[in-house]
Amino acid sequence: MDNILARRLLDFTRHGVAVAYALLAFLVIAAFVYDPGLASWSWIHAQLQITAFIGIIAIGQTMVILIGQIDLSVPWNLTFSALVMATLSADGHSIWLAMGAALLCGLIIGAINAVGVAVFRLHSLVWTLGMNALLQGASLVYTNAQPPKSDVPAVVREMAVGNLFGIPAAALIWAVLAIFTIVVLRRTRFGRYLYAIGNNETALFVSGVDSRKVVFGAFMVSGFGAALAGILLTGYASQTYLGMGNDYLLIPIAAVIIGGTNVMGGSGGYVGTIAGALIVVILQSLLSTAQIGQAGKDVVFGVIILALVLLYAREARPTD
Amino acid sequence: MGEENMQRRDFLRTTLAGAGAIALSDALPGIANAGAGQCFTPWDKGTETFAWKMKKGPYKIALSNSYIGNMWRTEMIQIAKAYTEEPAVKRDIKQFMVSSAGNDVSAQIAQMNQMILAGVDAIVLDAASPTGLNSVIDQAVAAGILVVSFDNVVTTKKAVWVNQNQFEMGQKWAEWLVRKTGDKGNILVVRGVAGTFVDQERMKGGESVFKKYPGIKTTEVYGKWDDGTAQKVVANALASGTKFDAVWSEGGDTGVVRAFQQAGLKMPPIAGEAENGFRTLAAKDKFPVLSIGQSPALGALGIKVAVAILKGGKLPQSISTPLPTATNATLKQGVNYFPNLPDSFFTPISIGACGLNFKADKILKIKV
Numbered sequence: 001m002d003n004i005l006a007r008r009l010l011d012f013t014r015h016g017v018a019v020a021y022a023l024l025a026f027l028v029i030a031a032f033v034y035d036p037g038l039a040s041w042s043w044i045h046a047q048l049q050i051t052a053f054i055g056i057i058a059i060g061q062t063m064v065i066l067i068g069q070i071d072l073s074v075p076w077n078l079t080f081s082a083l084v085m086a087t088l089s090a091d092g093h094s095i096w097l098a099m100g101a102a103l104l105c106g107l108i109i110g111a112i113n114a115v116g117v118a119v120f121r122l123h124s125l126v127w128t129l130g131m132n133a134l135l136q137g138a139s140l141v142y143t144n145a146q147p148p149k150s151d152v153p154a155v156v157r158e159m160a161v162g163n164l165f166g167i168p169a170a171a172l173i174w175a176v177l178a179i180f181t182i183v184v185l186r187r188t189r190f191g192r193y194l195y196a197i198g199n200n201e202t203a204l205f206v207s208g209v210d211s212r213k214v215v216f217g218a219f220m221v222s223g224f225g226a227a228l229a230g231i232l233l234t235g236y237a238s239q240t241y242l243g244m245g246n247d248y249l250l251i252p253i254a255a256v257i258i259g260g261t262n263v264m265g266g267s268g269g270y271v272g273t274i275a276g277a278l279i280v281v282i283l284q285s286l287l288s289t290a291q292i293g294q295a296g297k298d299v300v301f302g303v304i305i306l307a308l309v310l311l312y313a314r315e316a317r318p319t320d
Numbered sequence: 321m322g323e324e325n326m327q328r329r330d331f332l333r334t335t336l337a338g339a340g341a342i343a344l345s346d347a348l349p350g351i352a353n354a355g356a357g358q359c360f361t362p363w364d365k366g367t368e369t370f371a372w373k374m375k376k377g378p379y380k381i382a383l384s385n386s387y388i389g390n391m392w393r394t395e396m397i398q399i400a401k402a403y404t405e406e407p408a409v410k411r412d413i414k415q416f417m418v419s420s421a422g423n424d425v426s427a428q429i430a431q432m433n434q435m436i437l438a439g440v441d442a443i444v445l446d447a448a449s450p451t452g453l454n455s456v457i458d459q460a461v462a463a464g465i466l467v468v469s470f471d472n473v474v475t476t477k478k479a480v481w482v483n484q485n486q487f488e489m490g491q492k493w494a495e496w497l498v499r500k501t502g503d504k505g506n507i508l509v510v511r512g513v514a515g516t517f518v519d520q521e522r523m524k525g526g527e528s529v530f531k532k533y534p535g536i537k538t539t540e541v542y543g544k545w546d547d548g549t550a551q552k553v554v555a556n557a558l559a560s561g562t563k564f565d566a567v568w569s570e571g572g573d574t575g576v577v578r579a580f581q582q583a584g585l586k587m588p589p590i591a592g593e594a595e596n597g598f599r600t601l602a603a604k605d606k607f608p609v610l611s612i613g614q615s616p617a618l619g620a621l622g623i624k625v626a627v628a629i630l631k632g633g634k635l636p637q638s639i640s641t642p643l644p645t646a647t648n649a650t651l652k653q654g655v656n657y658f659p660n661l662p663d664s665f666f667t668p669i670s671i672g673a674c675g676l677n678f679k680a681d682k683i684l685k686i687k688v
Binding site: 035037038040042043045046047049050136140144145146147148149161233236237238239241242243244246247285288289291293294295297298 | 388389390391394395398511514515539540541542544546547548549551552553555556557558559560561562574575578582583597660661662663664665684685687688
């Protein structure tokens with residue numbers, strides 16, 4: 001009897017997505033018990049607002065991790081694209097053109113990342129890290145270290161901090177993209193190929209699929225997400241500035257891993273990442289106001305990530 | 321031989337000191353000498369005089385910077401370049417080079433090794449680590465190269481330290497807030513990057529005041545000196561429902577104010593750094609403000625100190641520079657805040673007491 005229960009519990013913990021949502025529910029309840037003042041719409045509103053930025057970056061990061069790669073160029077892709085938008089808008093171009101250029105910029109950066117991985121067959125860990133450094137330098141040269149001073153256009157402000165029916169507009173944008181992502185991953189050929197590459201790229205290639213195109217798709221989605229997040233963060237902070245993307249490298253990756261996507265690729269999905277993104281944001285939020293000092297916060301955050309990775313990793317052991 | 325050397329040195333000292341005095345009075349007649357006197361203030365009573373062998377100019381000077389991805393650092397480099405181009409300064413400098421290694425200790429060590437090999441006379445240093453560079457500084461000193469560290473200073477006394485007193489900064493912020501809140505109330509404390517010397521010193525200064533008043537309660541968050549991060553953590557603190565009567569903030573203050581505004585709250589008295597966006601908002605919305613900033617002209621001051629010591633000046637090993645301060649009463653458009661410049665611009669670009677005066681529009685045109 002006990003044995004069966006224990007086994008079921010163990011089976012459950014292998015299911016990353018279920019664990020992530022259970023943890024999310026636990027975290028929210030714990031937060032409300034710990035401080036009943038948090039059980040308010042304004043607190044939830046603040047969490048959704050911030051999760052939107054991370055969730056949008058995590059879309060591309062989920063796809064890239066599914067094919068067994070990683071995108072480390074997000075921080076300066078985000079900053080560079082936002083700078084492109086702000087410069088064009090400060091020069092008097094329409095905001096739609098400026099935003100379009102920023103998103104195009106993100107897509108191109110994603111494509112260059114894919115060239116390194118799919119064509120030159122270099123690991124993305126090295127290639128995208130180099131890209132990140134290159135974009136930092138490019139941002140300095142492009143602006144001569146002086147971000148353009150312009151009033152952030154109302155459209156961008158509204159997208160980032162506006163509300164629709166009391167819900168943050170950024171969260172609604174995220175929700176639409178999230179549904180789209182889930183459908184793409186589950187119902188399209190591109191989605192299936194992403195998993196296939198993560199599991200066995202050679203097999204996919206041998207069966208006649210040009211896996212390079214799939215790699216391009218994943219990295220370009222990631223580049224696009226970084227640029228979009230850059231636009232939204234410009235609206236949120238009412239400015240573009242050097243280093244604005246620094247916080248957005250590891251947190252979205254943590255969201256993907258906490259959400260149960262295998263860091264080696266091949267399994268997982270965006271449904272889990274949504275829970276993962278909410279978990280990291282709520283956890284950071286609780287820890288940021290908890291008076292336990294920064295060291296304590298870092299330790300708690302690290303322990304949770306390690307525990308989850310250990311829990312999920314048992315599945316991946318070849319001896320099992 | 322020793323005697324001969326001695327005589328030559330004395331001879332050089334007299335001539336060079338004379339030349340230096342002429343150079344200074346050329347630049348700023350009258351006030352330069354008095355300014356220089358206040359400028360090189362010893363850190364405290366225990367500060368010793370730095371001993372260094374005089375050298376004949378003009379000098380080869382290298383600026384070794386670590387992180388470059390924020391505006392304080394880029395301004396610091398632009399100001400340093402502007403300073404070395406000033407006619408009175410240029411005649412003492414044969415060559416000036418700058419390079420940035422990133423927040424990577426080993427990269428900065430490699431960079432400093434290059435500078436040693438290039439045979440510079442002095443290295444002016446914004447360090448990636450307070451202790452990690454000590455061994456390469458030993459090598460530089462052994463090779464007869466003067467090392468002046470500023471901003472993120474190093475721990476070794478073989479280098480000269482030039483910095484603002486971070487403890488005093490935190491203390492002044494706190495004293496002002498305590499007066500504003502009438503010795504009691506909830507104070508939101510927005511700290512910088514945990515584990516850094518600057519964050520610790522500023523907080524110690526703040527706490528030294530707060531602990532004297534039992535009616536003061538503090539809530540700490542970490543904004544990492546970054547507008548976006550500070551805005552996020554302050555928004556969180558506000559969403560948890562606590563009412564704050566004042567804010568003590570080490571940086572990212574533009575974001576702090578925006579978080580209050582976005583939550584629809586009236587901005588309480590805030591003591592913080594000297595970002596342009598922060599001061600511009602304070603001038604526009606007229607909330608009570610005390611703004612004390614770390615000056616990006618510290619790099620230029622480091623060069624000035626290096627040249628003065630190479631010329632044989634007897635300066636303190638650890639130099640404390642004045643704190644550039646602004647309040648509602650002293651905020652003045654175009655002087656200490658600039659609505660037409662980016663929010664992330666750091667306003668205290670001049671250190672008047674040291675004869676370092678720069679114009680914002682001029683320095684921003686200089687290539688980083």
